[in-house]
Amino acid sequence: MEPLSNYLKNSQKITENNERIYEEVVNHPKMQAFMHEHEGEITRSMIQNDLMILKHYINQKNECEPTENGKCKSHPDGYIFNLEIRQGRFNMVYKKCPVRKKYEEFLKRESLIQSFHIPRDVREATFETIYLNDDRREILENAIGRAAKIARGEDYRGLYIYGEFGIGKSYILGCIANELKEKSISSMMIYVPEILRDLKAGFNDGSSNARYEAIRNAEVLILDDLGAEDVTAWSRDEVITSILNYRMVEQLPTFISSNFAIDELKGRYSYTKTNGREETKALRMIERIRALCEEVKLTGDNLRQS
Incomplete structure (x- = not known):
């Protein structure tokens, strides 16, 4: 059994420590401001009953300090808390710190673009970084305008961008996806040959x-x-025409790039090894493309060779 003298000595130390923490808490500017807001509600015994909560409150850093991975160095769990008084006790009210909130908003925006087999430079393309010349200016203005109308719900028709290999058609599609992302519109960008294999x-x-x-x-x-x-x-x-038909009926925005003009697709899709020539089925697909998209031609040099 612990000697009474030791118990009394330890009890005195606890009392002295609590008194020291009490003075530290009530004299801290954050607590002073809180007590001023709640003048007449707070008693000494209330503070003594919740000393550890109040100690944590005054020690909490006010400013957030972001790290390289998007987290907050000041608030590792991503939350800050404020005080409230409830039934004569101090309670902690948690909320996301600004850094965590900003990071989650970033993740949410990033998740607005899904892509399948799309190169990284295309996924990250923006109208601010795209190479601009007279050949591209009209199409880029059209693309920006289309994205804005879709975001406002004023139109559902997209663009059918065609032209020679390597002139930047895919990059413009990436710009459109990221422009829509900034307007909180989600998109799915897929490389057609690979998604069919998938x-x-x-x-x-x-x-x-x-x-x-x-x-x-x-x-x-x-x-x-x-x-x-x-x-x-x-x-x-079963895949392309079916998808286009559904999106036409539902008026869902669709953008397409191709090396072929829409009229040239008739010959491309009219013949298959198994079924031979089926022009009607090719025309059915083409009609849906025209209903969904405005056809625009992109010209210029092969950027992959420059």
């Missing part, structure tokens, strides 16, 4: 249906390099 491979594990539905229902769908895939009756009729 859908075909997905029959084995059952993932094709979910991916197909995600593409079909994307808030804004961006199809990159249409016509570069191996044309089959399945890819033309």
Whole structure:
């Protein structure tokens, strides 16, 4: 059993320590301001009952200090707290610190763009960084205007951008996706030849249906390099035309890039090895593209060779 003298000595130390913390708390500018706001509500016993809460409150840093990975050095858990008085006790009210809030907003914005088999430079493209010359000016102004109208809900038609290989069609699509992201509009950007391979491979594990539905229902769908895939009756009729038809009926914004003008797609999609010539089915696909997109031609030098 502990000697009484030791118990009394320890009790005295605890009392003295509590008194020291009490003085530190009540004389701190943050606590002084809180007591001034709640004048007449706070008693000495209330402060003594919640000393540790109040100690934590006054020691909490006011300013956030962001780290390189987007977290807050001052508030590692991402939260700051304020005090409130509830039934005669001090309570902590937590809220996200500004750094965490900003980081979560960044993650939310980043998640607005889904992409499949799209190069990083295209995913990160913006109208501020794009190479501008007279060949591109009109199309870029058109693209910016389209993105703005879609964001305001004034129009659903996108652009069908065609032109020679390597002149920057995909990059403009990336700019459109990021412009929409800044306006809190989500988009799905897919490289057509690879996504068709993914859908075909997905029959084995059952993932094709979910991916197909995600593409079909994307808030804004961006199809990159249409016509570069191996044309089959399945890819033309069951995938591409089916997706375009749904989006036409639902009036969902769609952007497309291709090396072919829309009229040239007729020959490209009219013939398959398995079914031979089927011009009507090719025309059905083309009609849906025209309903969904305004056709624009991009000209210029091959930027991949410069």
